[in-house]
Amino acid sequence: MHSAHSAPRCGAKSKRSGARCNAPAVRGKRVCRMHGALAGAPRGDAHGRFKHGLYTCEKLASERAIAELLLVSRRGLQDLDHQPPGESH
Template identity: 45%
Template sequence: MALDAFESRKAELKGDGKAGRWFSPLQLHVLPKLGKVPVSDIDQRDIRDTLAPIWHTKADTAKKAMDRLGICLRHAAALGLDVDMQATDKAKALLGKQRHTVKHIPSLHWRDVPTFYQSLSEGTVTELALRLLTAKSTRQRCKCPSKRGWNVCRLHGAEGGAPFGTAHPNYRHGMRTKEMENVRRLTSLLGRKVRDTIEVVT
């Protein structure tokens, strides 16, 4: 029933739900316990017992699983099966208010970015992606302004004044220029890693 409900909603999901994010809360937390129970036999106590272990510790996941289960029950009702349409609402009442407090992950201070960037040296796909994201997070001005009064050179947005690109006399000394060369290198490496991964999977 869960798979049938998922199939009916694919058109509403990004990429037809191929990433699996819609179905995973059901697959991981509901189906292992209720997958073999006839949908018409599922009641609020079954749902409560299934989601109680994660109701407070993984509140967001539990909420998604509850919502997805409600969709499955409504789908079953639309097929003419005798199901309790209020089972999820009753289960929420039995479980009570979630005590989980959202804790935001603190951002990395910009002064620590260079050190963090240098620590990403193993060349894994994850580290390449992180290096690509942080490559320009230096918070420093361009070191080769094209004309007086500008904080960036023509390479980085100034209008007129100096030759463009490699013709600029200080091309090799622009910090962000070097970073952009590094970005291109990282992009190429990351692309190769992704292609290799796709070839292995397929």
Template identity: 50%
Template structure:
């Protein structure tokens, strides 16, 4: 079964026209009309190109340690201590 040709242009553009479109939004809020890279959901301009995106393991997320288990536990202990101090002050008054 032959593929349907789009238009009268000598180049067969049918496969590109039938390709899945990029799922990104433009600044104007309209969907991107470029075809998605094969096997991905974005076009080459919106992150579908090889090598784009965050590095594997994303070590950048651990830059300051604000959300480590230890830091969260310390903050909880501090909040509990402050709450107890406020309650003690209310009882003394």
């Protein structure tokens, strides 16, 4: 029982009094089970609620890469438009 008393304590604070919760924190977390240490869904295939691929990590990464390419190409076109006539790169 001594190990339960010496466990790290929950760091959640009350909105009203400002006092800390002081319940034992879940192992590896900074808060207790009442304040969200066990919250959250698993990532990836373990989640099991895939409806479409609209927000997969791979798709979002490819969209960021495409947006970066578009930005670079737009800047290149602007540079070409602002050159004096007869001058080339």
